[in-house]
Amino acid sequence: MRSTSLRASALVAAAAAASLLASGCTSATDDSASGGSSASAGSAHSACVQKAQAVVDKARAPLPLAVPTATLDGSKMAGKNIWVISILSNQWTQDVNTGLKKAAKDLGIHLTIFDGQGQVDKWNQGIEQAIADKADGIIMNSIDPAVVSQAVADAAAAHIPVLNAMSAKTGAPTAPGIYANMQADNYTDGYNTAAWMIADSGCKADALVMYASGVVVWDAQQAGANQAFKDLCPTTCKVTTKVIDLANIATDMPRQTQTELTKDKNIDYVYPVQDSAVPFIEPAITQINPSIKIVSRDGVASNLDALRGGSSLQKVDVSMPAGPWFGYAFIDDISRAVLGMAPSGVQVPTMLIDKSNVASSNANLFPAYSDYEGAYKKVWSIG
């Protein structure tokens, strides 16, 4: 038995030794991360760069306040029973819920928020509970109508309008039983982000795009990014697109990132399409090549703080307005449904953010939104 164990340990030691043929010591917080790939030098004035830069400049423009132009009589919503089925509880949905509660209070709406806990059966349960409670309207926050189609059909049969918030491709027709889609333009967000990479690299970007298939908005983002490379930099840039396993993002994505970076040592941009993935891939990227830049989306506060601080590999984010604004926008659209009006047509605006426009704090990112509550109250004729 003793010899068996010794042989086993010797084997492991041998394997370890084989893997230790390498490159000396480095510090994880080495500032070399800021040394960077980039460069706009050289081809900065090329037509390619100019085209990409034009897209970036437009995407970086300050956001105008998005409110409907058509007014509604908010007093008619007093006492209405509105349910919100939220995909799960996280920072963003909590911020949205804050806005939903304030907007509901402004209009005298009886509001119920159901936490779907990330589970399809819970989402269905929430919708069915809303129907049983004789809801006047249902807001689905970030839930794909396809996976709750029967419950949505039940709501339609009970003449309860359902708003599909944040789970549709821009311009896509509404699913059966759905009153309206409210959505950001994730395709354009992906396009703009790719344009930033192209401009920043002087039209020499070698990008890795990683996304989970089956998530409508991420699929749109990667499609937009790929289209931008085709349109703006078809010959001198390279893009590799990899599908990741969303269920194992913490354990699988770092390895897959490192594998791709090892296969193509020229990759200088990684686009994981969501801010939440950045903490998982950043250490993995740092280990391989700390000059690689991460570009992402969502405008999560901690990511924006890191971008602002300059210590992160993340150099670009795409942000929507603060979460509470969504609460007012969702309540506005479901109110229009309850009152028999046409959808507001409001599209969730987004802004590309890099060091040039990250502002001094997250609270100052969208000055036009400093009084969105007052603007909505005017639209609802209660202000």
Added chain:
Amino acid sequence: MSTSTNPTTAAETAPQAVEDARPVRGFIERYALVGLLVLLFGVCSIALPEFRSISILQVMVSSQAVVLLLALTATIVLRTGYFDLSIPAIMLTATAIIVVGNHHGQPLALLILIALVAGAAVGGLNALLIVWLGVDSFVTTLGVFTALTGLTYAITDSKVVLGVPDALINFSRDREFGLPAITYYGWGLAIVLWYVYQRTPLGRYMLFIGGSPDAAKLSGIRVGRICTGAFVFSGLIAAAVGVLLAGNLGAIDPSIGNQYLLAPYAAVFLGATAITVGRFNAIGTVVALYLLVVGITGLQIAGADTWVNNVFNGCALIIAVSLAKLVARSRARG
């Protein structure tokens, strides 16, 4: 102390680790998984040019450091015949304590102390419920896992929180020979556990208890005390892994706990079919984990779709355990 739902130990699914009268056959059984690892690595190296690099070797080893640490931690309680599914949640709670506490300006040393004490305390709670009150270990630790996951959301206010002192980041990420420090901690834990399991009376007592707690008790082994110690130590080590995870990620995302639940156990159960066949063991766990990662990395380099990874993981585990069962039957027939 009462017995609990025994994990599907080697005792049930794999041949007993008795010294075999047929040394060649015993050798093959012990090192089949190692041979498979070498074979797989060789095939990938021949078939895939990108595979023939030191950097890909470093990637494979370093990317699994946290999973390796958790898998090794899982063997501690499994060896005594119980499950401890709470360790990923203990880890994440410890990470949350470090990151959120740092966010509020608390000193790192104090936060590490709190995290470790909390981990040991949860282990103690597990032991109280399972070892002394006789509640089923699978159900109890699954409940603790769920409760701690919720607690982590509460600590972080359901947010991703960034920010860890550089000292801790460097402690976890600093590289020697191209590998981050956390990888060496995993190997260090493997060596310590190998020594305890194979070279100390405590390791043999744990195995004895795992095989038959009643017989162990009759033999004079302090079963309750050893099992309690196993749970407390498991909680303590899981919390220490959480401290390292905080340094490795530099952040806490409260939603990732369940992603660390299955992968470590897959490695542990697969590892029970190697080295000391039929027993949860440290070196076998290391070999099994690297076998899985070599296979998956090879598939990724070859351009396989993501779903193939899950199929590979699942099939590797099923095939290994099935082969072990066949060997056990063959032995029983003589």
